[in-house]
Amino acid sequence: MATLTDSRKRELRRELETIVGPDAVLSDPDELLVYESDGLTLFRALADFVVFPTSTEHVSAVVKLANRERLPFVARGAGTGLSGGCLPAEGGVVISLMRMNRVLEVDYDNQLAVVEPGLVNLHLSWKVGPRGYYYAPDPSSQQACTIGGNIANNSGGPHTLKYGVTTNHVLGLQVVMPDGEIVWLGGRTRDAQGYDLAGVFVGSEGTFGIATKIVVRILKKPQAVKTVLAVFDQIDRASAAVSAVIARGLVPAAMEMIDHLTIQAVEDAFNCGYPRDADAALLIELDGLAVGMEGQLERIVEACRDAGARETRTAKSESERQLLWKGRKSAFGAYGRVSPAYMVMDGVIPRTKLPYVLSRVNEIVAAHGLRVGNVFHAGDGNLHPNILYDPRKPGEEERVVAAGAEIMKVCAEVGGSISGEHGIGLEKSDFMPFIFSAADLTLMQRLKNAFNPTGLCNPGKIFPTKKSCVEVGPVAYRPHAIEEKGLAQRF
Amino acid sequence: MPGALREKLSAAVGPANVLTGIELSPYVVEGRTPDAAVFPGSIDEVAAVVGLAANEGVPVTPWGGGAAASVGMPAARAGLVLGLRRMSRLLEHEPADLTATVEAGMTMGAFQAALGGRGQWMSLDPADADRATVGGVLATNAFGPRRHLYGAARDLLIGVTVVTADGAVVRGGGKVVKNVAGYDLPKLFVGSYGTLGVIVEATVKLRPLPDHEQLQAVRFERLKDTGVAVKAIMGSDLIPSAIELLDAAAASSAGLAADTPAGGAVLVVGFDGPREQVAWQCAELARILVPLGGQQTRTLEAEAWSRLAAAPGTARPATAAVMTFSVVPSLVAETMDRGAGIARARGLHSAWAAHAGVGAVRAVLASDAAPHEPAAIATVLGEWREMARAGGGHATLAWAPLAVKSRIPVWDDPGAAGRIMQRIKSQLDPGNILNPGRFIAGI
Numbered sequence: 001m002a003t004l005t006d007s008r009k010r011e012l013r014r015e016l017e018t019i020v021g022p023d024a025v026l027s028d029p030d031e032l033l034v035y036e037s038d039g040l041t042l043f044r045a046l047a048d049f050v051v052f053p054t055s056t057e058h059v060s061a062v063v064k065l066a067n068r069e070r071l072p073f074v075a076r077g078a079g080t081g082l083s084g085g086c087l088p089a090e091g092g093v094v095i096s097l098m099r100m101n102r103v104l105e106v107d108y109d110n111q112l113a114v115v116e117p118g119l120v121n122l123h124l125s126w127k128v129g130p131r132g133y134y135y136a137p138d139p140s141s142q143q144a145c146t147i148g149g150n151i152a153n154n155s156g157g158p159h160t161l162k163y164g165v166t167t168n169h170v171l172g173l174q175v176v177m178p179d180g181e182i183v184w185l186g187g188r189t190r191d192a193q194g195y196d197l198a199g200v201f202v203g204s205e206g207t208f209g210i211a212t213k214i215v216v217r218i219l220k221k222p223q224a225v226k227t228v229l230a231v232f233d234q235i236d237r238a239s240a241a242v243s244a245v246i247a248r249g250l251v252p253a254a255m256e257m258i259d260h261l262t263i264q265a266v267e268d269a270f271n272c273g274y275p276r277d278a279d280a281a282l283l284i285e286l287d288g289l290a291v292g293m294e295g296q297l298e299r300i301v302e303a304c305r306d307a308g309a310r311e312t313r314t315a316k317s318e319s320e321r322q323l324l325w326k327g328r329k330s331a332f333g334a335y336g337r338v339s340p341a342y343m344v345m346d347g348v349i350p351r352t353k354l355p356y357v358l359s360r361v362n363e364i365v366a367a368h369g370l371r372v373g374n375v376f377h378a379g380d381g382n383l384h385p386n387i388l389y390d391p392r393k394p395g396e397e398e399r400v401v402a403a404g405a406e407i408m409k410v411c412a413e414v415g416g417s418i419s420g421e422h423g424i425g426l427e428k429s430d431f432m433p434f435i436f437s438a439a440d441l442t443l444m445q446r447l448k449n450a451f452n453p454t455g456l457c458n459p460g461k462i463f464p465t466k467k468s469c470v471e472v473g474p475v476a477y478r479p480h481a482i483e484e485k486g487l488a489q490r491f
Numbered sequence: 492m493p494g495a496l497r498e499k500l501s502a503a504v505g506p507a508n509v510l511t512g513i514e515l516s517p518y519v520v521e522g523r524t525p526d527a528a529v530f531p532g533s534i535d536e537v538a539a540v541v542g543l544a545a546n547e548g549v550p551v552t553p554w555g556g557g558a559a560a561s562v563g564m565p566a567a568r569a570g571l572v573l574g575l576r577r578m579s580r581l582l583e584h585e586p587a588d589l590t591a592t593v594e595a596g597m598t599m600g601a602f603q604a605a606l607g608g609r610g611q612w613m614s615l616d617p618a619d620a621d622r623a624t625v626g627g628v629l630a631t632n633a634f635g636p637r638r639h640l641y642g643a644a645r646d647l648l649i650g651v652t653v654v655t656a657d658g659a660v661v662r663g664g665g666k667v668v669k670n671v672a673g674y675d676l677p678k679l680f681v682g683s684y685g686t687l688g689v690i691v692e693a694t695v696k697l698r699p700l701p702d703h704e705q706l707q708a709v710r711f712e713r714l715k716d717t718g719v720a721v722k723a724i725m726g727s728d729l730i731p732s733a734i735e736l737l738d739a740a741a742a743s744s745a746g747l748a749a750d751t752p753a754g755g756a757v758l759v760v761g762f763d764g765p766r767e768q769v770a771w772q773c774a775e776l777a778r779i780l781v782p783l784g785g786q787q788t789r790t791l792e793a794e795a796w797s798r799l800a801a802a803p804g805t806a807r808p809a810t811a812a813v814m815t816f817s818v819v820p821s822l823v824a825e826t827m828d829r830g831a832g833i834a835r836a837r838g839l840h841s842a843w844a845a846h847a848g849v850g851a852v853r854a855v856l857a858s859d860a861a862p863h864e865p866a867a868i869a870t871v872l873g874e875w876r877e878m879a880r881a882g883g884g885h886a887t888l889a890w891a892p893l894a895v896k897s898r899i900p901v902w903d904d905p906g907a908a909g910r911i912m913q914r915i916k917s918q919l920d921p922g923n924i925l926n927p928g929r930f931i932a933g934i
């Protein structure tokens with residue numbers, strides 16, 4: 001990519017200003033620094049411009065300008081992504097959607113909402129909450145991440161087990177295509193005509209265009225919720241309990257695993273009342289109708305006991321429930337107290353392979369002389385090993401990255417996947433061949449050609465490529481701003 | 492078909508698995524006979540057949556059970572029917588993972604029976620389960636009543652293997668229930684009507700069979716009043732597995748409530764789960780519906796599901812056309828009521844049924860006596876489609892004789908999105924050999 005001369009840059013800045021307004025363009029290197037990475041601070045790249053459009057037409061005009069100038073461009077939401085997805089190519093335009101953050105319409109009769117992409121995930125649930133509704137996909141970053149980013153990454157959360165991920169809640173999108181054309185994919189009805197373009201767009205990590213309006217489903221809040229913590233002396237038994245619950249025909253809303261190291265860290269830091277000597281705990285939540293809930297809870301407790309749980313604790317009040325969840329949710333902050341840094345891995349395996357894969361993860365990390373804490377969506381088989389390390393020690397970060405690659409290989413070997421929710425982005429593009437053949441990748445490339453033939457829209461992501469344009473570690477780990485504020489944790 | 496091609500096909504799949512001449516009668520669609528029907532027994536054989544067809548530029552029509560063979564425009568050129576009936580095995584079922592991998596040619600009925608033996612099911616209940624295959628159901632995005640709670644094919648398909656137009660074997664998705672690696676290829680193939688690739692294997696999410704299940708049929712004097720009833724159910728704490736709405740004609744032909752007055756309707760609501768939850772919900776349903784005009788609640792047996800899935804398919808003896816609609820749920824009752832009025836005004840009968848909570852409406856247009864003029868049929872269908880569009884929905888002509896199809900397009904205009912669809916088609920099938928001309932936007 002040719003670098004722009006200073007005078008050309010000034011001209012383009014003026015042109016961008018006429019589109020989005022003078023207070024909506026950044027081009028000063030100091031200001032651009034904020035946008036050089038996302039939640040995965042291992043990768044960094046500087047754009048030429050960051051713009052803040054406030055309408056679909058703005059986005060379209062900026063995209064057309066970028067096309068005319070052959071400048072790469074990328075959409076950016078809150079920048080909480082964990083795979084480098086919203087990083088610019090070296091140079092080009094970052095299109096921040098943060099000023100397009102309105103709820104445009106809520107249609108309660110049809111249980112849907114039309115929102116702008118920069119809307120913060122949790123703000124939608126706040127908006128519809130008073131009428132008894134909520135937006136189901138609940139990534140842990142939901143206090144900061146945007147619906148647009150969620151769409152791009154097909155984000156999940158603890159309650160994905162019962163309610164599905166983002167794609168199961170999206171009906172339609174208005175998209176600025178990579179050539180600037182404005183198109184609706186899907187709409188307000190359950191089925192679109194022809195190919196499921198909205199379904200294909202979700203999860204395309206910003207490489208198929210920029211969503212400017214999104215129609216999502218909203219759900220009625222459940223009548224009742226029950227939460228139980230099952231405590232185990234051996235993590236293998238906790239893994240077996242996950243399968244046992246499922247085998248008995250029970251589908252909890254969430255089923256989260258917390259391992260020994262994590263329990264220790266959480267108790268040291270926050271005293272949530274998890275038993276310190278436990279090897280693992282399962283946090284299980286049921287929701288639905290109030291009637292019959294006790295009976296279902298008993299069946300879950302029984303399944304855990306039969307699998308070897310040494311005790312189970314049911315939250316007797318909302319405050320007890322919150323405390324149990326705090327143990328799960330404050331794991332990140334807790335790791336921060338026992339280690340200078342950590343890096344979160346994201347892989348998926350068939351539930352039945354949990355015992356084998358967890359022991360392999362521990363072996364791999366130990367072989368690299370590192371420690372790992374596991375806290376993850378066990379019901380979905382979505383692992384999040386958190387490798388603890390010290391970025392100041394030479395070579396440690398490289399060992400973390402190497403261990404991560406080996407863990408991904410193990411996920412692939414047992415028939416799993418290299419990402420359950422964080423996406424491929426820059427981070428894992430070279431791991432794609434672990435699970436996809438050349439023919440699989442060729443078809444994906446053809447699909448990309450149909451949407452993004454010039455490749456200017458978010459280049460360098462998903463497909464295996466040399467990471468030449470981007471600076472790769474060793475870079476000291478920096479927590480994301482929302483983690484520093486204690487608003488979220490990395491899973 | 493060139494003789495050389497036939498020989499190569501025989502060599503690829505075995506002579507016994509290539510049908511020609513008189514044996515092709517089951518594969519005649521709208522009076523058009525294919526050149527041959529070929530039945531490969533493995534993925535490699537499918538790839539070989541498609542590769543041979545691609546070399547010669549011969550069109551290929553993937554064929555499951557033929558349940559939807561007449562949906563869409565017939566093939567512009569004759570070609571090969573590629574039948575998947577020899578690929579009908581359940582390959583993997585791991586109950587503790589709640590997933591199964593199946594060959595595309597297995598019928599839904601056989602698949603569900605195998606899963607049911609181990610207490611699970613694929614929570615998709617389209618009509619014609621004994622004939623429709625898993626591959627065909629996915630390719631046509633077929634669904635049934637319980638889509639309301641359990642979602643459609645797009646929500647259940649987690650991995651897919653397809654043979655693409657160049658004869659390559661491609662896998663999308665995987666075997667795990669949560670997966671964001673690469674583009675979501677399963678979504679691309681659901682509802683693609685065999686125009687982008689031949690689905691040969693599928694991995695789907697499963698659910699445990701419910702402990703208990705009950706269907707409640709409630710009669711209403713006037714179809715119009717049911718819109719409020721559906722809205723009340725959806726806004727309540729109830730978690731129904733299905734909300735089915737049938738007008739009097741559809742209800743009587745489905746054998747649900749023969750005594751429903753003309754202009755009336757039957758609402759069928761399904762519940763499943765632990766017995767006490769089902770019982771509580773049935774009582775709650777009555778409490779909600781009685782003040783809204785619901786009468787004569789009856790409990791239906793579980794075998795009613797298949798009749799509901801097919802409704803109003805057999806409503807009239809002289810079916811002239813079948814149209815399906817996708818509208819927002821709040822417009823379902825109105826669509827049915829107004830649509831019936833439009834037909835009546837032209838001297839035609841119609842029967843209507845809907846999966847009301849998901850806005851999927853199905854109508855049969857019929858005349859009692861002599862077959863109607865295609866032009867008059869097409870006029871009604873055109874007005875129906877306009878009605879759906881005015882409410883932000885769309886309509887598909889699911890079945891009609893060619894004389895009608897040539898007057899009104901089978902697929903609605905997809906607008907600007909149609910161009911993206913065409914680009915996808917030309918990227919994946921540049922030679923245009925997979926079901927050419929059958930689908931939307933000329934694809």
Ligand SMILES: Cc1cc2nc3c(=O)[nH]c(=O)nc-3n(C[C@H](O)[C@H](O)[C@H](O)COP(=O)(O)OP(=O)(O)OC[C@H]3O[C@@H](n4cnc5c(N)ncnc54)[C@H](O)[C@@H]3O)c2cc1C
Pocket residue numbers: 038039074075076077078079080081082084085086087097117118138139140141144145146147148149150151152153154155156157158205206207209210211212421422458480482483488489490491
């Ligand atoms: C502390 C923490 C906890 C997390 N927990 C979870 C979790 O539980 N589950 C989970 O799934 N993820 C989680 N994540 C990852 C991240 O929050 C999600 O991927 C989120 O969806 C990203 O949203 P964002 O607005 O920050 O997007 P960004 O990071 O800004 O962008 C992500 C991708 O979306 C694209 N994009 C953004 N907006 C648009 C648009 N309008 N149109 C098209 N493409 C667009 C970008 O180009 C980029 O490829 C977590 C991250 C952090 C830092």
